[in-house]
Amino acid sequence: MTAIGSGGLRPFYSLEINAQAQSLKAQGRDICFLEQGQPAVPPAPKVREAVKAALDGPQGYTHFAGQPELREGLAQYYADRHGVAVAADSIIATMGSSAGFILAFLGSFAPGAKIAVTRPGYPAYLNTLEGMGFRAVEIPLTAESGWRLTAADIEAAHSRERFDGLLFASPANPTGAAVTREGLAAIVAVCAKLGVRLISDEIYHGLDYRGPSVSALEFTRDAIVINSFSKYYCMTGWRIGWMVLPDDLLRRAQMLQQNLFISAPTLSQIAARVALVERDYCEEQKAHYAGNRTLLSAGLSGLGFDVHEGDGAFYAYADVGRFTNDSLSFCKELLEVAGVAATPGIDFDRVSGHRFVRFSYAGSKPTTETALQRMAGFLRR
Amino acid sequence: MTAIGSGGLRPFYSLEINAQAQSLKAQGRDICFLEQGQPAVPPAPKVREAVKAALDGPQGYTHFAGQPELREGLAQYYADRHGVAVAADSIIATMGSSAGFILAFLGSFAPGAKIAVTRPGYPAYLNTLEGMGFRAVEIPLTAESGWRLTAADIEAAHSRERFDGLLFASPANPTGAAVTREGLAAIVAVCAKLGVRLISDEIYHGLDYRGPSVSALEFTRDAIVINSFSKYYCMTGWRIGWMVLPDDLLRRAQMLQQNLFISAPTLSQIAARVALVERDYCEEQKAHYAGNRTLLSAGLSGLGFDVHEGDGAFYAYADVGRFTNDSLSFCKELLEVAGVAATPGIDFDRVSGHRFVRFSYAGSKPTTETALQRMAGFLRR
Numbered sequence: 001m002t003a004i005g006s007g008g009l010r011p012f013y014s015l016e017i018n019a020q021a022q023s024l025k026a027q028g029r030d031i032c033f034l035e036q037g038q039p040a041v042p043p044a045p046k047v048r049e050a051v052k053a054a055l056d057g058p059q060g061y062t063h064f065a066g067q068p069e070l071r072e073g074l075a076q077y078y079a080d081r082h083g084v085a086v087a088a089d090s091i092i093a094t095m096g097s098s099a100g101f102i103l104a105f106l107g108s109f110a111p112g113a114k115i116a117v118t119r120p121g122y123p124a125y126l127n128t129l130e131g132m133g134f135r136a137v138e139i140p141l142t143a144e145s146g147w148r149l150t151a152a153d154i155e156a157a158h159s160r161e162r163f164d165g166l167l168f169a170s171p172a173n174p175t176g177a178a179v180t181r182e183g184l185a186a187i188v189a190v191c192a193k194l195g196v197r198l199i200s201d202e203i204y205h206g207l208d209y210r211g212p213s214v215s216a217l218e219f220t221r222d223a224i225v226i227n228s229f230s231k232y233y234c235m236t237g238w239r240i241g242w243m244v245l246p247d248d249l250l251r252r253a254q255m256l257q258q259n260l261f262i263s264a265p266t267l268s269q270i271a272a273r274v275a276l277v278e279r280d281y282c283e284e285q286k287a288h289y290a291g292n293r294t295l296l297s298a299g300l301s302g303l304g305f306d307v308h309e310g311d312g313a314f315y316a317y318a319d320v321g322r323f324t325n326d327s328l329s330f331c332k333e334l335l336e337v338a339g340v341a342a343t344p345g346i347d348f349d350r351v352s353g354h355r356f357v358r359f360s361y362a363g364s365k366p367t368t369e370t371a372l373q374r375m376a377g378f379l380r381r
Numbered sequence: 382m383t384a385i386g387s388g389g390l391r392p393f394y395s396l397e398i399n400a401q402a403q404s405l406k407a408q409g410r411d412i413c414f415l416e417q418g419q420p421a422v423p424p425a426p427k428v429r430e431a432v433k434a435a436l437d438g439p440q441g442y443t444h445f446a447g448q449p450e451l452r453e454g455l456a457q458y459y460a461d462r463h464g465v466a467v468a469a470d471s472i473i474a475t476m477g478s479s480a481g482f483i484l485a486f487l488g489s490f491a492p493g494a495k496i497a498v499t500r501p502g503y504p505a506y507l508n509t510l511e512g513m514g515f516r517a518v519e520i521p522l523t524a525e526s527g528w529r530l531t532a533a534d535i536e537a538a539h540s541r542e543r544f545d546g547l548l549f550a551s552p553a554n555p556t557g558a559a560v561t562r563e564g565l566a567a568i569v570a571v572c573a574k575l576g577v578r579l580i581s582d583e584i585y586h587g588l589d590y591r592g593p594s595v596s597a598l599e600f601t602r603d604a605i606v607i608n609s610f611s612k613y614y615c616m617t618g619w620r621i622g623w624m625v626l627p628d629d630l631l632r633r634a635q636m637l638q639q640n641l642f643i644s645a646p647t648l649s650q651i652a653a654r655v656a657l658v659e660r661d662y663c664e665e666q667k668a669h670y671a672g673n674r675t676l677l678s679a680g681l682s683g684l685g686f687d688v689h690e691g692d693g694a695f696y697a698y699a700d701v702g703r704f705t706n707d708s709l710s711f712c713k714e715l716l717e718v719a720g721v722a723a724t725p726g727i728d729f730d731r732v733s734g735h736r737f738v739r740f741s742y743a744g745s746k747p748t749t750e751t752a753l754q755r756m757a758g759f760l761r762r
């Protein structure tokens with residue numbers, strides 16, 4: 001029997017903290033949940049009404065790539081929001097962006113291939129790559145450059161160690177950093193020059209506070225674009241996302257989707273179709289996040305945290321070096337003592353994350369206010 | 382850029398036929414869908430009522446391993462149905478059995494490991510293994526032995542080519558073959574003797590027509606058990622299943638679940654909790670399948686197909702050698718000409734499947750009757 005150790009695989013600490021927080025809540029504790037990136041509200045009322053109605057109809061598997069109506073709605077989304085023509089047949093509805101990453105990796109790269117990701121970055125990038133037998137190359141980012149990835153960063157990293165693919169998000173998790181239109185164009189160009197397959201994680205699109213989100217599809221059809229209904233559309237638990245494939249990878253990705261996943265959840269696809277056109281509701285939530293963003297930034301700064309205000313998403317990535325050099329212990333204690341759940345920076349950065357904590361401001365205003373009050377008490381102890 | 386061919390990866394032909402059938406239906410054609418293994422009915426009324434009520438509550442991510450109430454319900458299921466004690470913490474709720482296979486493979490085996498599967502068998506086994514960089518070893522089964530896997534088959538295959546794991550289903554897809562209690566005990570014992578990790582796919586449990594389903598957990602805690610709400614509980618499109626992990630693999634599987642999938646769909650988990658106790662409804666459906674089974678077997682035999690009557694699941698795996706030696710072309714023509722969707726045997730058996738077709742009898746009685754009439758006309762042409 002082949003023994004498998006955990007290798008470079010690490011827990012997703014945000015979810016570990018969440019499990020601990022849920023356990024405390026079940027014991028009667030009042031918890032402020034700021035550890036996960038999820039809106040406090042459900043999707044738009046019309047989305048839920050559509051699902052209620054659908055509960056009396058068929059709920060079986062859909063077309064493996066997703067319901068044609070959903071894929072046509074997504075093609076329309078690219079025409080409307082980005083001015084690009086995307087064929088509905090180039091799209092696959094996925095079980096969240098999670099399944100999209102799996103399909104992107106297995107669809108594009110040979111076993112053992114090297115894929116570059118940013119540090120800090122979304123923890124599941126590294127862990128999924130490690131868990132699936134790929135190799136990750138980290139491109140370090142700095143607070144001084146606004147945590148923004150540049151074409152020069154990519155070129156420098158590639159000259160140190162060649163890689164086959166680049167996966168990055170804009171706006172990014174955990175920093176909220178978003179590249180500009182010119183910055184993204186340069187990243188696309190440098191990937192083409194280096195022969196690096198670009199995977200553009202656009203899951204936080206719509207949640208840009210400094211102007212409209214820019215898709216990699218505006219510059220290239222060679223990139224894999226991954227997106228999801230989780231964040232902007234308030235549908236985390238629905239596990240529904242999508243990907244846009246370049247022609248040369250489409251057939252392999254479809255076959256992988258068929259065999260690895262069959263089809264995305266049917267009710268979630270029905271919900272997603274409606275969510276796509278219920279943008280007013282999403283914009284209301286975005287206005288709320290914008291308010292919470294100011295509240296949380298000011299509050300954390302007042303507590304002595306060094307906070308960089310991101311360009312998008314709904315996270316504050318705070319340097320807590322004044323208080324600890326062990327963010328995991330800090331977060332565990334903050335949860336146990338003060339009832340505030342937050343994510344240790346080691347989730348996003350295995351090198352320097354010991355000095356950082358990520359707070360989500362996707363929750364309600366009262367939750368954010370209470371969390372700040374509790375943290376003030378916690379730090380005064 | 383690393384180029385990736387399709388290698389040993391094949392389409393999931395059942396889903397290809399389904400996509401073609403849906404396209405014909407959208408053009409106004411009346412189609413009998415017998416190509417996919419899915420009940421014609423939605424889950425029990427109380428399941429759908431619970432989901433309607435939940436649409437007014439929180440729908441965010443759950444605990445990464447699934448809602449504690451669901452896992453406790455599943456632990457109770459093993460106590461009630463199989464007389465075995467399974468800790469709720471040893472269970473992970475998954476996005477269908479599909480995600481369960483991914484977690485099982487990545488959780489148990491090193492890249493390139495060899496995993497044995499039966500031929501014929503579920504197409505996604507081979508394709509998922511191939512797509513993820515594992516190697517499959519096929520154990521051929523025969524109609525003469527009722528398509529049932531035996532410990533002797535495993536030992537013989539292992540002596541020809543060693544393998545690290547064995548994945549098999551009882552009842553099986555596409556043959557419906559189920560091993561006996563003694564047969565399963567012997568399979569568990571031979572895996573232990575050979576040092577082969579057993580993955581027991583129990584997705585068709587409950588749909589045994591010759592006595593209660595037997596779980597590998599009745600004989601061992603070293604096996605990975607995979608199950609789903611898709612079949613017995615009529616929840617295919619809900620993408621919700623579960624797995625039971627042995628202690629030595631649990632932590633790695635949990636970390637993979639966190640990073641690869643976050644959590645299973647929330648509404649589907651809520652539905653699943655109710656479905657578990659709504660067994661009367663499922664038993665009604667099973668009685669219906671039993672009637673359809675007789676109807677389809679007799680009808681196909683009358684048409685000149687050589688049909689083996691399986692022990693469970695809801696498929697007739699028919700030898701169509703009298704009519705064709707190219708089951709894919711046969712199925713495409715059957716669909717285009719007669720409006721009957723069925724799955725070519727090459728999905729399940731790349732060697733001898735050209736002579737076989739799988740028909741599902743999970744649909745309604747009228748659909749089955751109409752399909753038989755249309756096939757009679759098709760074959761008389």
